[in-house]
Amino acid sequence: MSTNDTKRINEIMEVRHRLLRATREFFYARNYLEVETAHLMATCPPDPHIDPLEVSVSGKGPFFLHTSPEMGLKKLLRSGHKRIFQICKVWRVEDHQEVHNTEFTMLEWYREGSCRDIMAETGGLIEYVSERLPVTENKKFTAPFMIYEMDRLFLDIMGFDPFPLDRNTLFAVLNGRGFLGIDDKDDWNSLFFKVFIQEIEQKLYNGRPYIIYGWPSSISTMAKKLDDRPNMVERFEVYIDGLEIANGYTELTNPEEQQKRFDEDNRERARMGKRLLPPDAAFLESLGMIEHACTGVSVGIDRLLMALLGRKRIDEVVVDRLII
Secondary structure, eight states: OOHHHHHHHHHHHHHHHHHHHHHHHHHHTTTOEEOOOOSEESOOOOOTTOOOEEEEETTEEEEEEOSOSHHHHHHHHTTSOSOEEEEEEEEOOOOOOSSOOSEEEEEEEEEESOHHHHHHHHHHHHHHHHTTSOOSOGGGGOSOOEEEEHHHHHHHHTSSOSTTOOHHHHHHHHHHTTOTTOOTTOOHHHHHHHHIIIIIGGGTOSSSOEEEEEEEGGGOTTBOBOSSOTTEEEEEEEEETTEEEEEEEEBOOOHHHHHHHHHHHHHHHHHTTOOOOOOOHHHHHHHTTOOSOEEEEEEEHHHHHHHHHTOSOGGGTOHHHHHO
16 A cells, blocks of 8 residues: 555545544534444335345345434434434445445434424534534535525426426426436336436536425335425435435324335335335334424435535545545
């Protein structure tokens, strides 16, 4: 290993340490309890678009490495603690790319209150840690961040609101406008994201972090639906330099509704030829024992560090990738 390689590794070790320390300080000062949950699980949420790594133990299984600590953390909320957080490794079946890695570090936390409360807190966290790292553009990360509402973005940029439209109507609207890249195989979600990525997302970047609020219920299985827009959920995502850093939502705490949504996800997994993931009975039971309105958010620590340091590849902020 060259002297330059050693220097880079030491720099990343130091800056990751500072980020993790600042993150913990932020939550300790706000009366959060740091907790730990199991990484190895008997099952995982049956999200059709997120696949867990399967593990065999002494010939038994499959077991799964968790794709996020969400289910474990929500089980702990029944204890009565209203503010908890965890920093841990998670795993997803993803090819290694510029901004993806099979193993990555996640921060996830839950608190009492509304989605708007935790949106503000997420902005406060990003500002707090940016002030404690060697960031050249500190003012860029000063909260609050601009908040865009998804239905309004579509109306302002595309001239229509997709949420009341069924799949065929949405396809007809896009086809009538000569929108490129859609075909008869696309479902509603595919059509939605093609428009979002090609026409909307690229128009939002202005050099500052921003938040998009109000996402389709069809992609947010564990989020509470908006009272007046049943096709939307109280979910938000935070972007920095066009890169998704965090997503969070008001939590669905109705176990019967959650079971129905898991069933829908498993039907979609079956349609896609993927393994079905059985429900976690303890998780569903725990949801019914959460007595307060709560909200949660997850942050990709590696991506956040990329954004704060102005790096373009996840390799540049993960020590193991530098050593390899």
